[in-house]
Amino acid sequence: MRRALVFGLIGGFAAWHLSLVGLIEAFAGRRLIGQGVTFSYVLLLALMLTVGYLVGRRISNWTGLLGAALAGLLVGLALWVLALLVATVDLRTVFVAASPALPDILTFNRGTGAVGLAVLLLVGAAVGFLGGGLTWLPATGRRAVLTALAIAVLVGLLRDVLSPIFPAPVMGFLFTPTGGLSLPGTATVLALALAVPIARQVLANRASSHRGSLSVRALQRRRVAARVIGVVFLASFPLWAGLFLSNVSDFVGLYILMGLGLNLVLGFAGLLDLGYVAFFAIGAYSMAVLTSPELGHFTLGFWEALPIAVAMTVVSGILIGLPVLRMRGDYLAITTLGFGEIVRLLVLSDWLKPHLGGAQGVTRIARPELGPFVIDRPQEYYYLILIGCGLAWFLSVRLRDSRIGRAWMAIREDEDVAQAMGINRVTAKLLAFATGAAMGGLSGALFASLVNSVIPQSFSLLVSINVVALLVLGGIGSLPGVVVGALALVGLPELLREFQEYRLLVYGVVLVAMMIFRPAGLWPEETRVRELEEAAEEGKTRAPAEVAAVTQDGA
Amino acid sequence: MPVLELESVHVYYGPIHALRGVSLTVERGEIVTLLGANGAGKTTTLRSISGLIRPARGRIALEGRNIVGLPPHEIVKLGVGHVPEGRRIFPRLSVEENLALGAFTITDRQEIRRRLEEVLQLFPRLAERRRQQGGTLSGGEQQMLAIGRALMMQPRIMLLDEPSMGLAPVLVESIFEVIQRLNQRGTTILLVEQNARMALEVAHRGYVLETGSIVLEGPAAELAHDPKVQAAYLGARE
Numbered sequence: 001m002r003r004a005l006v007f008g009l010i011g012g013f014a015a016w017h018l019s020l021v022g023l024i025e026a027f028a029g030r031r032l033i034g035q036g037v038t039f040s041y042v043l044l045l046a047l048m049l050t051v052g053y054l055v056g057r058r059i060s061n062w063t064g065l066l067g068a069a070l071a072g073l074l075v076g077l078a079l080w081v082l083a084l085l086v087a088t089v090d091l092r093t094v095f096v097a098a099s100p101a102l103p104d105i106l107t108f109n110r111g112t113g114a115v116g117l118a119v120l121l122l123v124g125a126a127v128g129f130l131g132g133g134l135t136w137l138p139a140t141g142r143r144a145v146l147t148a149l150a151i152a153v154l155v156g157l158l159r160d161v162l163s164p165i166f167p168a169p170v171m172g173f174l175f176t177p178t179g180g181l182s183l184p185g186t187a188t189v190l191a192l193a194l195a196v197p198i199a200r201q202v203l204a205n206r207a208s209s210h211r212g213s214l215s216v217r218a219l220q221r222r223r224v225a226a227r228v229i230g231v232v233f234l235a236s237f238p239l240w241a242g243l244f245l246s247n248v249s250d251f252v253g254l255y256i257l258m259g260l261g262l263n264l265v266l267g268f269a270g271l272l273d274l275g276y277v278a279f280f281a282i283g284a285y286s287m288a289v290l291t292s293p294e295l296g297h298f299t300l301g302f303w304e305a306l307p308i309a310v311a312m313t314v315v316s317g318i319l320i321g322l323p324v325l326r327m328r329g330d331y332l333a334i335t336t337l338g339f340g341e342i343v344r345l346l347v348l349s350d351w352l353k354p355h356l357g358g359a360q361g362v363t364r365i366a367r368p369e370l371g372p373f374v375i376d377r378p379q380e381y382y383y384l385i386l387i388g389c390g391l392a393w394f395l396s397v398r399l400r401d402s403r404i405g406r407a408w409m410a411i412r413e414d415e416d417v418a419q420a421m422g423i424n425r426v427t428a429k430l431l432a433f434a435t436g437a438a439m440g441g442l443s444g445a446l447f448a449s450l451v452n453s454v455i456p457q458s459f460s461l462l463v464s465i466n467v468v469a470l471l472v473l474g475g476i477g478s479l480p481g482v483v484v485g486a487l488a489l490v491g492l493p494e495l496l497r498e499f500q501e502y503r504l505l506v507y508g509v510v511l512v513a514m515m516i517f518r519p520a521g522l523w524p525e526e527t528r529v530r531e532l533e534e535a536a537e538e539g540k541t542r543a544p545a546e547v548a549a550v551t552q553d554g555a
Numbered sequence: 556m557p558v559l560e561l562e563s564v565h566v567y568y569g570p571i572h573a574l575r576g577v578s579l580t581v582e583r584g585e586i587v588t589l590l591g592a593n594g595a596g597k598t599t600t601l602r603s604i605s606g607l608i609r610p611a612r613g614r615i616a617l618e619g620r621n622i623v624g625l626p627p628h629e630i631v632k633l634g635v636g637h638v639p640e641g642r643r644i645f646p647r648l649s650v651e652e653n654l655a656l657g658a659f660t661i662t663d664r665q666e667i668r669r670r671l672e673e674v675l676q677l678f679p680r681l682a683e684r685r686r687q688q689g690g691t692l693s694g695g696e697q698q699m700l701a702i703g704r705a706l707m708m709q710p711r712i713m714l715l716d717e718p719s720m721g722l723a724p725v726l727v728e729s730i731f732e733v734i735q736r737l738n739q740r741g742t743t744i745l746l747v748e749q750n751a752r753m754a755l756e757v758a759h760r761g762y763v764l765e766t767g768s769i770v771l772e773g774p775a776a777e778l779a780h781d782p783k784v785q786a787a788y789l790g791a792r793e
Contacts, residue, residue, distance in 0.1 A: 403662070410656050413645040420605055420639060422631030422660040422708065 004055045004067030008074025011051035015079050018043060019106060022097030023502055028105050031180040032156035038180075040105050042153055044079065048072040048124050052131025065132045072128015076120035084112045140201050148193035155189050156180045161495060164242030234386060238379035247378040248494040250450060253385035254443045255490045258467045259474075259482035260392040261439025266468070267477035268405060269432035270412025272333040275340025276467050278320065279313045279437040281459035283444025285347055285356060286312045288454045291366035295357065302368040306445055313441025314434045321433035325426060328415065340464050348456040361455030365448050381450045388446060392439045396479055399435065408432055466490070469507060473514060475521020484523045556619050557582050558712050558743050559604065564613030566599055573599045575767040576613070581712060581745050586738050588746040588754040588775065590788055591764035597747040598640055600764070601714045604745075605637040606630040618711065632660050636710030640717045640747075642697040644704065646690030650681050653689050653700055657707030667707075674703040677736075695726035702733065712743045719750045731757050751788035755779040763788075 018024050027039035052068035059067055083103035085091070091098035107116035108123070134142050155162070159180065163171055174185035181189065238246045262276050286309035290300045300308075320339050324332055347356045356362070368375045368384065375381060399405045407428045410418035419425055448454050470489040474481025488510075493503055514521070563576040574596050581587045591597050602608045604615055606627035615623050622630050631637075636657075645653050654674055658667045675682040678699045684692060689700060698718055705713055715734065719727040727750065735757050738744055748754035755761060755775045763771035763784060771781065778784050 403659070406652070406656060407659065409648065409652075410645060410659070413647060414643050416607060417639055417643045417645070418656075419607060419627040420631065420637040421656050421704070422628045423656075424626070424628040426626075 001063070001067055001070070003058050004070045005074070007051050007055050008071035009078075011047055011071060011075040012078025015044060015047055015075055016082055018047070019079075019082060019102060020095045020097055021502070021505065023505075024105060025097060025099060025102055026501065028101070030157060031178075032153060033181045033186050034176055034183065035178070038105075039153070039157060041108065044075075044106070045123075045127050048075045048127040049131040049134075051075055052128030053134050054131075055128070056132030056135035060135065064135070065129060068132025069125040069129040072124040072126070072131065073121050074124070075128070076122075076124025077117075079106045079124075080112070080117045080120045083107045083116065087112045140197075144194055144197040144201075147197055148190050151193040152181070152186060152189045156186075158495060161242075161245055164244075165240055238382045243378060246382050248491055250378050250381050250385055251494065252486050252491045253382070253389055254447050254450075255467065255470060255486040256389050256483055257385070257392055257443035257446075258440050258463075259470050259486055260389070260396050260479070261436040261443070262467050263436075263471055263477065263479070263482055264396060264399065264408075264439070265432050265436035266471060268400060268412065269408035269429065271429065271432060272329065272468075273336045273433075273436070274333045274461075274464050274468065275320075275336035275338065275343075276436075276440055277459050277461065277463040278336075278340045278343040279317060279440030280444040280447070280463060281343050281347065282313045282316050282437075283309050283441030284448035284454045284459070285362075285444075286441070287445040287448040288362040288365050289356065291449075292362045292364050294362055294364050295355065297355070300366070302366040302449055305366065306442075309445040310438050310441050313437045313444070316441075317433040317435075317437025318430055320437075321430045325429055337461070337464070340461060344456055344459050344461075347459070357454075359456060361453055363453040365452050365454070367449060367452075378450070381446070385446055385450075388442050392442070393479060395435070395439075400479075404428065404431055469511065472511065473522060475524035478521060478523050478525040481521050481523040481525070485521075488522070557616075558618060559745065560614075560616045561600070561604070562614040562616070564600070564603060564610045564615060566596075566603055566608055566610050573767055574603070574610070577764070577767070577769055579762050579769065579772070581743060583743055584738070584741065585760065586734065586744045586746055586758045588748055588751075588758035588761045589764055590748065590751050590754065590761060590778075590784070592787070593749075594766075595764040596767045597764055598716055601637065601716050601745070601747055604630075604714060605635050607637075628660075631708065634708070634711030636705035636708050636713040638701045638705045638713065638715050638718065641720065642694065642701050644689040644692075644697050644700050646688065648689055650685045650687055650689060650692070650700060653704050654681075654707050657704035660708055670707050670709070674706050677706070678703050678733075694722050695729065698722065698726075698730055699733065702737075706737070706742070710742070712745060713737070715744060715746045717747055717749060719748065719753065727753060751784070752779075 024040045024043060027043065030039035031037070032039055032042055049072075051071045051074075055068040055071045056064045058064070083106040086098045086106075087100075087103040103112050107120060110116040110119045134145065137145065155174075159175055166174075174181060174188065176182045176185075237249065241249070258276065258280060261279070262273065265271050265273050265276075287302075287305050289295060290298045290305035290308060291302060293299050298305075320336070324335050327335055346352055348359055350358060352358070375384060399408075407418065407423045410421060410423055411425065411428055415425065418428075447458075451458075466489060470485035471482065472485075473489055474483070474485030489507075493506075518524075557580040559579075559581040561577055561579050563578050564574055565572070565576055566574040577596070577600055579587070579589070579600075589597050589600060599608060603610045604622075606622070606625055606629070610623055613623070614621055617630075617633050617635065620633070622633060622635075625633075645656065648656070651671065654671050655667055658670055661667055661670075675685065680696055681699055681703060684696065689697065692700060702713075702715070702718065718730050718734070722730065731753050734744060734746065738757075746754055746758060755778055758775040760773065761775050761778045762769050763778070771778065771784065773781075779789070
C-alpha cells in the first residue's frame with residue numbers, strides 16, 4: 001500500500017506539472033471523441049492509467065488492484081486540489097498557465113465543488129483499477145489493448161490530416177462534424193486497431209507451429225513482398241496524401257537526408273560533429289547564389305547549380321575536416337559547433353551582404369525544370385527528395401559494407417589501434433566528412449529550392465541538434481533508425497502543432513526516457529547483426545553445394 | 556641484416572625526455588624482450604617503432620630501411636604488427652570482423668579468408684566464438700584475439716605490449732605458450748613485459764630499460780642470472 005501511495009503522489013505531481021506548464025490547457029481545443037473528450041482529458045486519464053499499471057506491476061495480487069485504484073484516486077484528488085487552488089487563489093503571477101479556464105478542464109467541467117471531487121475520485125479510482133487490471137492480461141493482449149488505444153487517440157488527433165485522404169462518407173462516419181471521432185467511429189477504430197495485432201498473433205502462432213515448413217525461401221518471399229508494398233507506398237504517397245502531409249514529408253525527407261549524412265560521420269566514423277548545419281547552409285546558399293537573379297552574380301538553372309552546390313559542400317567538408325583531424329570527442333564537438341556558428345554569422349553579416357543577402361536572405365531561387373514541366377509544388381518536390389534519400393541510402397549501405405566503412409568503424413572503436421592496423425586516419429576521416437557534407441549539402445540545396453528562399457535564421461544551431469537528436473533517437477549508426485528518428489522528431493511535431501511550444505520539453509523527456517529504456521535507439525543497428533545471422537543460416541543450407549564446388553576446384 | 560634496428564632514439568613528450576638514446580636490434584626469428592619498471596619507456600619505444608609517436612632524433616630501421624617519419628599506416632604495410640597494451644580489440648565488432656581488420660592492408664578478399672582460417676586454426680577458442688562480439692570475450696581470449704589480429708597482416712616483426720597484463724596466472728602461461736609457438740612458426744617478436752621471469756624464459760635476448768635508457772643487455776639466460784635484474788625485476792632476496 002505504501003507503493004500505491006508513493007506512485008499516486010508521483011502521479012499527482014506529474015499532473016500538477018503538466019497542468020502548470022500549460023500542456024493540459026493547450027490541448028483543451030483538441031476534441032478526440034465527440035464534443036466532450038479532449039486530448040487534455042486523455043492526457044490526464046493516461047496518467048491515471050500509467051500510475052495504476054505501475055502499481056499493479058509491483059504487486060501482483062488483489063491488493064495490487066486495490067492499490068492501483070488508490071493510486072488513481074490520489075491522482076484524481078491531486079487534480080481536484082489543484083483545481084480548487086487555481087479557482088480560489090490567483091496563481092497567474094507565478095504560473096502563467098494557471099488560467100481561470102484550467103479548473104474546468106481539470107474537473108471535467110464538473111466544477112470544484114463536491115460533484116467535481118466525487119467525479120474525479122471516481123474516475124481516478126476506476127481508471128487506476130483498469131490500469132492495474134492491465135497487468136493481469138497476457139503480454140500480447142496488453143500490448144494490443146495499449147496499441148489500440150494509442151491508435152484511436154492518434155486518429156482522433158489527426159482528423160485534419162486524414163480528411164483529404166479518405167472520401168467524405170468515410171470521414172462523415174468516423175468523425176462528428178465539428179468535434180472528434182463519432183461514437184461509432186471510435187468503436188470502429190478501436191475494433192480495427194485491436195483486430196490487426198490479434199490477427200497477426202494468430203498468424204504468427206500458426207506459422208510457428210509449422211516452423212519446419214516455413215522455409216528460408218518463404219521468409220525471403222515475404223521480405224520481397226514487404227519491399228514492394230513499401231516502394232508502392234512511397235511512390236504513391238503524394239498522390240493521396242494531400243498538400244499538408246506532402247509538405248511535412250518533404251521536411252522529414254530533408255532531415256532524413258541530413259541524418260544519413262551525419263550518420264556517416266557520427267554513426268560510422270564516430271566523429272561528433274555539432275556543426276552539421278554548416279553543410280546544410282552551404283548547400284542552400286550555394287543554390288541561392290548560383291540561381292537567384294536577385295543577387296545578379298549568376299543565373300544558372302537548378303540542374304546546373306545542384307552539382308556545383310554539392311561540390312561546394314564537399315570542399316567545405318574537407319576544409320572543416322582538415323583542422324579537426326587530430327581532435328577527438330568533446331574537443332571535436334566544440335570545434336565543429338564553432339564552425340556551424342561561423343557559417344551562420346557569415347551569411348548574416350553586413351560584410352557579405354552584397355553577395356549573400358544579409359539578414360533578409362535571398363529569394364527567387366530556381367525551381368527544377370524537366371523539359372516544359374516545372375517542379376514547384378511540395379507533392380512534386382517529394383519525388384526529388386525521395387530520389388535524394390534513396391541515393392544517400394544506397395551510398396550509405398555500400399560504404400558501410402566496404403573497406404572504407406570498416407576503416408571508419410575501426411576508427412570509431414579505437415583510433416590508435418585502427419592506425420596500427422594500417423588504416424590511414426587522414427583519408428578515412430576526410431572521406432567521412434566529405435561524403436557526410438555532400439548529403440547535407442544536397443539537402444540544403446533542395447531545401448533552398450523548395451522554400452524558394454534562404455534566410456540565415458533557418459540555419460541555427462537547433463538544426464544541428466535536431467539531426468544529432470534524431471540519430472540518437474533512431475539508434476546511432478542504424479540506417480532505418482535515421483528514418484524512424486526523423487519521423488518521430490520532425491514529422492510528429494509538425495502533425496501535433498500544439499506540441500511546438502513544448503517541443504524542447506518533450507525532447508528532453510523523450511531523450512531521457514530513451515537513455516533509460518532503449519539506450520541503443522528505437523531501431524538499433526543490431527538488426528543488422530540479426531540479418532547477418534539469417535544470411536549465415538542461408539549459407540548453411542547452401543553449404544553442401546559450395547563445398548562440392550570448392551573441392552572440385554581443389555582437384 | 557637485423558629485422559629491426561633502433562639507433563639512439565630520442566623521444567620527448569613536451570619537456571619530458573622519455574627516451575634518451577635507445578639502441579636495440581632484433582634479428583630474424585628471435586624473441587627479444589624489453590624489460591623495465593613502469594614509466595621506463597617500454598611502451599614509448601614500441602609506439603615510436605610503429606609510428607604513433609615521432610622520435611625527435613635517432614634512426615629506426617626495418618630491414619635496413621629508415622622508417623622514422625613515415626605515417627603509421629605505411630609502417631604497418633612494411634610489416635610491423637603492433638599489439639597494443641591493454642588488449643585493445645574492437646569490442647563491438649565480432650571476432651571475425653576484428654581479425655579481418657587486421658588484414659586491412661590486404662585487398663584480396665580470398666587471401667583475407669585464407670589467413671582468417673589459418674589464424675582461427677591457431678586459436679581454436681576464437682574459432683568457437685567467431686561471431687561473438689569482441690567485448691564479450693574473456694580477458695585471455697581478448698588477448699588471443701589481439702595477437703591473432705596482428706598475425707593477419709603476416710608481419711615481419713610483431714610488437715607485443717604487456718600481453719600478460721591483468722590475466723590470471725594460468726592464462727599468462729598459455730599466452731606465453733602461444734608466443735613461443737608463434738616464434739617457432741617463424742614470427743620475429745619484440746616483447747615488452749613486466750612479468751620478467753616469464754619473458755626471460757621464452758626470449759632469446761633481452762634489454763633492460765631504465766628511465767629512457769638501456770642499462771643492460773644480453774642473452775636471456777644471462778640476464779635471468781644477473782643479480783641486478785634478479786633484485787629489481789625477479790623479486791629475488793639477498
